[in-house]
Amino acid sequence: MGRTVPPFQVMDVIAKANARAHRLQPADPRILRLEAGQPGTGLPLGARLAAEAALRTGATLGYTEALGLPSLRARIAAHIQDWYGLPISPARIAVTFGASGAFPLAFLAAFDHGDTIALAAPYYPPYVNIATALGLKPLILPCGLETGFQPTPAMLAALPRKPDGLILASPANPTGSMLSPADLAALARYCHANGIRLLSDEIYHGLTYGKPIATAAQFSPSAIVINSFSKYFSMTGWRVGWMVCPEELVRPVERLAANFFVSPSHFSQLAAEAAFACTEELEANRARYATARHLLLTGLESAGFTKISPPDGAFYLYVDCSSHAADSSAFCLRLLDEANIAVTPGYDFDAERGKNFFRMSYCAALPDIEEAIFRLHRLKP
Numbered sequence: 001m002g003r004t005v006p007p008f009q010v011m012d013v014i015a016k017a018n019a020r021a022h023r024l025q026p027a028d029p030r031i032l033r034l035e036a037g038q039p040g041t042g043l044p045l046g047a048r049l050a051a052e053a054a055l056r057t058g059a060t061l062g063y064t065e066a067l068g069l070p071s072l073r074a075r076i077a078a079h080i081q082d083w084y085g086l087p088i089s090p091a092r093i094a095v096t097f098g099a100s101g102a103f104p105l106a107f108l109a110a111f112d113h114g115d116t117i118a119l120a121a122p123y124y125p126p127y128v129n130i131a132t133a134l135g136l137k138p139l140i141l142p143c144g145l146e147t148g149f150q151p152t153p154a155m156l157a158a159l160p161r162k163p164d165g166l167i168l169a170s171p172a173n174p175t176g177s178m179l180s181p182a183d184l185a186a187l188a189r190y191c192h193a194n195g196i197r198l199l200s201d202e203i204y205h206g207l208t209y210g211k212p213i214a215t216a217a218q219f220s221p222s223a224i225v226i227n228s229f230s231k232y233f234s235m236t237g238w239r240v241g242w243m244v245c246p247e248e249l250v251r252p253v254e255r256l257a258a259n260f261f262v263s264p265s266h267f268s269q270l271a272a273e274a275a276f277a278c279t280e281e282l283e284a285n286r287a288r289y290a291t292a293r294h295l296l297l298t299g300l301e302s303a304g305f306t307k308i309s310p311p312d313g314a315f316y317l318y319v320d321c322s323s324h325a326a327d328s329s330a331f332c333l334r335l336l337d338e339a340n341i342a343v344t345p346g347y348d349f350d351a352e353r354g355k356n357f358f359r360m361s362y363c364a365a366l367p368d369i370e371e372a373i374f375r376l377h378r379l380k381p
Contacts, residue, residue, distance in 0.1 A: 176311020
C-alpha cells in the first residue's frame with residue numbers, strides 16, 4: 001500500500017456542512033460557514049479586470065517559467081521592499097501553486113529523508129501531514145499563552161537533539177498569535193547560527209491588528225519565507241503563492257517545481273500581479289475583519305466562552321470550549337446540528353490538547369458573524 005496521512009479535518013467539516021446544507025428545508029436557518037480560512041470578500045476588482053482582459057484579448061495562456069512570470073516575481077520583490085524595506089532579487093522569488101504547493105518544494109529542497117522539523121502546537125495540520133508523507137519527522141513543541149503559542153530559542157536550546165528545521169507561523173493558524181519583530185529576529189538569528197533551517201509561513205501578513213510585522217528574511221539569509229495571495233489578497237481559489245528562497249536553494253526549488261507542476265497557472269499569475277494595485281480595497285477588507293474580530297471577542301465572552309487569546313493577526317479565534325463540552329469534536333457537531341454553525345474542532349491543530357478547543361474563522365460576511373453570536377447565545381447549556 002502507498003503512504004497515508006491523517007485527514008485535514010477542516011475539509012471533513014466542510015463536507016459535513018455541505019451535506020447538511022443539501023438537507024435543509026426552506027424554513028431552516030442557513031448554515032453559517034465559519035470553519036474555513038476563506039475570505040468572503042471576493043476577488044479584488046483590479047485582479048478581476050486583469051483576468052477579464054486576458055480572456056477578452058485572446059492572450060496566449062500557456063506554460064510560464066517554472067518559477068513564474070518574471071514580471072510577477074519582480075512585483076513580489078517590489079512588494080517586499082515596500083512592506084519591509086528589504087531589497088530582494090527577483091531571482092530569489094519562486095511563484096508556486098498556492099502556499100500549499102510551496103511546502104513540499106521547501107521540504108524536499110532543504111531537507112533529507114529522516115530529518116527532524118520542529119514546530120509549535122497548535123499548528124496548521126498540513127505542516128505535519130506533508131512533512132510526514134515526505135519522510136520527515138515532525139517534532140511537536142507544546143506552546144501556551146505564556147509564549148503566545150509561539151516557539152522560543154530557549155525551547156530549541158532545551159531539546160536533547162538539535163532539530164534540522166523549524167516551521168514558524170506568524171500570524172499563526174489557528175491562534176492568530178504573532179511574534180514581535182524583536183522576538184522574530186532573535187528566533188531567526190538563533191536558527192541561522194545553529195544550522196536550523198527556518199521555514200517562515202507569512203501568509204497572513206497584512207491581516208494584523210496593532211502589532212507590527214517583520215519578515216524572517218530580514219534577519220536570516222538561510223530562512224525560507226512562504227507567502228500567498230489567498231488571504232490578504234482574497235484569492236484562495238486562484239492558487240498562487242510565493243517563496244523567498246535562500247540563494248543556494250533557488251535552483252533545487254526550480255528543478256522540483258518544473259517536475260512537479262511544470263509551472264503555476266499563467267491566468268492566475270496575471271490576476272495576482274494586478275492585485276498589488278488594489279490596496280484601498282484590500283485595506284477595507286482588513287478593516288472589516290477587524291470589526292468581525294471585535295464583535296466575536298465581545299459576543300463569545302457574553303455567551304460564556306471566556307477563555308480566548310485575542311488574536312494579533314489572521315482571521316481566527318481559538319476558543320476554549322471545555323466549560324461547554326468534554327470533547328471539541330462532539331461540541332462542533334452539536335453546533336452544526338443545533339445551531340447550523342460550522343466550526344473546526346481543535347483536534348485538527350493539536351492532537352494532545354485539541355479536545356478543549358475549537359477554531360472559528362471570522363472572515364465571513366459581517367451579518368453572518370452577528371447571526372452566529374445570536375445563535376450561540378440561544379444554544380442550550
